[in-house]
Amino acid sequence: MKKISQEAFAQWVTALIASDRQVVGVQAKDDRFAFGPLERAADLRLDYDVTILPPKNYVLPPRETLLTYEAGGTYDSVIEAGPLVLLGVHPYDLVAINQMDELFSQDQYDAHYMARRKQITIVACDVARPSKNVFASSMGTAVVDKGYDMLITDVGDGYVLDVATDKGRKLIALAGPLPDATEEDLARRQAVQDKNRKELNRHPLECKPSYLPKLLERAYDHPIWEQKAQTCFSCGSCNLVCPTCYCFDVQDDVDWDLKKGRRWRAWDGCLLENFATVAGDHNFRKRRADRFRHRLYRKAKYVPEKIDGQIACVGCGRCVGACIPDIANPVAVYNALLEDIGMD
Amino acid sequence: MCDCCSTQKDIYLPEPATIRTRRPMTKLEMYYHVTLDSGRPLGHRPGQFVEVSVAGIGEAPISISSSPTQEGFELVVRNAGNVTRALHGLDEGAKIGIRGPFGKGYPVEDLSGKNLVFICGGLGLAPQRSLIRYVLDHRDDYGEVEILLGTKCFEDRFYTDELEQWAQREDIHFIETLDVGCDQWGGCVGVVTTLIPQVQTDLSKAHVLVCGPPVMYKFVLMSLAEAKVPTEHIFLNLERRMKCGVGKCGHCQMNDQYVCQTGPVYRYSELGSVPEAI
Numbered sequence A: 001m002k003k004i005s006q007e008a009f010a011q012w013v014t015a016l017i018a019s020d021r022q023v024v025g026v027q028a029k030d031d032r033f034a035f036g037p038l039e040r041a042a043d044l045r046l047d048y049d050v051t052i053l054p055p056k057n058y059v060l061p062p063r064e065t066l067l068t069y070e071a072g073g074t075y076d077s078v079i080e081a082g083p084l085v086l087l088g089v090h091p092y093d094l095v096a097i098n099q100m101d102e103l104f105s106q107d108q109y110d111a112h113y114m115a116r117r118k119q120i121t122i123v124a125c126d127v128a129r130p131s132k133n134v135f136a137s138s139m140g141t142a143v144v145d146k147g148y149d150m151l152i153t154d155v156g157d158g159y160v161l162d163v164a165t166d167k168g169r170k171l172i173a174l175a176g177p178l179p180d181a182t183e184e185d186l187a188r189r190q191a192v193q194d195k196n197r198k199e200l201n202r203h204p205l206e207c208k209p210s211y212l213p214k215l216l217e218r219a220y221d222h223p224i225w226e227q228k229a230q231t232c233f234s235c236g237s238c239n240l241v242c243p244t245c246y247c248f249d250v251q252d253d254v255d256w257d258l259k260k261g262r263r264w265r266a267w268d269g270c271l272l273e274n275f276a277t278v279a280g281d282h283n284f285r286k287r288r289a290d291r292f293r294h295r296l297y298r299k300a301k302y303v304p305e306k307i308d309g310q311i312a313c314v315g316c317g318r319c320v321g322a323c324i325p326d327i328a329n330p331v332a333v334y335n336a337l338l339e340d341i342g343m344d
Numbered sequence B: 001m002c003d004c005c006s007t008q009k010d011i012y013l014p015e016p017a018t019i020r021t022r023r024p025m026t027k028l029e030m031y032y033h034v035t036l037d038s039g040r041p042l043g044h045r046p047g048q049f050v051e052v053s054v055a056g057i058g059e060a061p062i063s064i065s066s067s068p069t070q071e072g073f074e075l076v077v078r079n080a081g082n083v084t085r086a087l088h089g090l091d092e093g094a095k096i097g098i099r100g101p102f103g104k105g106y107p108v109e110d111l112s113g114k115n116l117v118f119i120c121g122g123l124g125l126a127p128q129r130s131l132i133r134y135v136l137d138h139r140d141d142y143g144e145v146e147i148l149l150g151t152k153c154f155e156d157r158f159y160t161d162e163l164e165q166w167a168q169r170e171d172i173h174f175i176e177t178l179d180v181g182c183d184q185w186g187g188c189v190g191v192v193t194t195l196i197p198q199v200q201t202d203l204s205k206a207h208v209l210v211c212g213p214p215v216m217y218k219f220v221l222m223s224l225a226e227a228k229v230p231t232e233h234i235f236l237n238l239e240r241r242m243k244c245g246v247g248k249c250g251h252c253q254m255n256d257q258y259v260c261q262t263g264p265v266y267r268y269s270e271l272g273s274v275p276e277a278i
Helices: A006-018 A091-105 A111-118 A166-175 A183-199 A209-217 A224-229 A237-241 A288-306 A318-322 A330-341 B082-088 B122-137 B160-168 B192-198 B214-226
Strands: A002-005 A022-029 A032-037 A063-070 A075-077 A084-089 A120-125 A150-154 A158-163 A248-254 A260-267 B015-024 B029-036 B049-054 B058-063 B073-078 B095-102 B116-121 B145-151 B173-178 B207-211 B234-237 B265-267
Touching: A002 A006, A006 A022, A006 A084, A006 A158, A006 A166, A084 A091, A091 A111, A091 A120, A091 A288, A111 A120, A120 A166, A150 A166, A150 A183, A158 A166, A158 A183, A209 A288, A209 A330, A224 A288, A224 A330, A237 A318, A248 B058, A288 A330, B029 B082, B029 B095, B049 B073, B049 B082, B058 B073, B058 B082, B058 B095, B058 B122, B073 B082, B073 B122, B116 B122, B116 B192, B116 B214, B122 B145, B122 B207, B122 B234, B145 B192, B160 B173, B173 B192, B192 B214, B207 B214, B214 B234
Parallel strands: A022 A084, A084 A120, A120 A150, B116 B145, B116 B207, B145 B173, B207 B234
Antiparallel strands: A002 A158, A022 A032, A063 A075, A063 A260, A150 A158, A248 A260, B015 B029, B015 B095, B029 B073, B049 B058, B049 B095, B234 B265
């Protein structure tokens, strides 16, 4: 692995910004943090705890055009993709992106998502300080060793770089030749990761995440769903901030000349009341408790079935922070169920 | 677009199609005969559906109502929302977009040689007709065929010419009921489950195919349980909110199943751990 000094790193980021790539990095947003187009290296804040929204809007935009059409019948695909660098993705958010990569490419291949994704270079970074609600340690996502193009770890006087792919190598080439990381650098890196494995755990889960699908098998009719959903606004905030939520709606728009238009897709959320409503007004998931339960079942049981058992909650804690009635905390629900219906 | 993605088909892109014939069947339902402009056959299995695009308005999932043994394909569309209302306003010759066919259809090979009982509620006749026509086109490959149809009222009956033909045929047993009777109707009155005792074949040895409004399934399944029909011989054609049709957008989920992918046709025995299904 290589080591890059703070100064050389800032120069490298400046070079990236100057290149023909779009550079997106974590920056301060009032007293919180957000991913956004980076204009100056100095704006980059890799010491952040958590961003308001996950970086999912760069792999799956909140709204994107799928097709354009002409009235009278022809449709044309629109693939909007260009080279993009994502700077500062935390391990748990990276795991979420990797899961979405699998879900969008398996079975029916989504060319819109994949074309965009293939042009993105992800520079992940180890967490500098835990956020208020993170529980990535419980979910096994506090530290990662694959899935990124490059992983950087702050070791005090610079960063240790783990360059994993050709895309990563191409990117770091802009920094010129770099020294190898020393034994001490690597030891400090290990220390950062060991610390994160333990401490990104504000809401400790009382079981191994791999047990969750089994637990949920027995929890379908448990009263907790009703209890929690009594104060649920069905606002969909949990869907919005969640790095693994990707359900979308598809709509058409027509231009003022009534001759041309486009079909677009936009984020949608299963907590919203009409998510499962059909023409004729039958709602297949009318009760809030059912919708509330569905989301947690998706994360810990249904989606794992599609991706080899990986739990689709990465412990970022954003839903915990975003939920006004404070019912979204998955760990609170799973722990309550564990206490009640226990382990085998 | 990078090379690898340009070789992949865009699963969201409709292909152009033309409305060859259209005629109203009831106040709300319209019949369409559609062909794909490229000339290729749709290549569907009975029980699959297509996503129909009306440019500028949107897309709606419609079950295919015809057998793949016919030319082009037929749809019966109820005017129930923005897209279907716009579709109703289109004339013969108008262009629409088609994606599909999607979903798992009926397992026609497994049904070969069996006695079949169709239970259709209202608009549920439309998707089931794709299999009924397929079976009638291969009549010798199947055993007894009985069709039970329940419609809300006389004005809501559709495919009426065909229903008359079925009533005349010697090689199938077709019985109908209306929820609400009227002067023009001399037949049975009652919900479709009231026809089940009139089934001639031994239900416990038959394969039963069910399609109708959500509320119907529970009652039909209760009657079939009483008649001791094995659950793996009951096929349910379930509706959900299909949007993308390709298992991504999430709207059609029931528990862990994406109905557009693993359905809309399910064996009842497969739905044991899918409580949201019925």
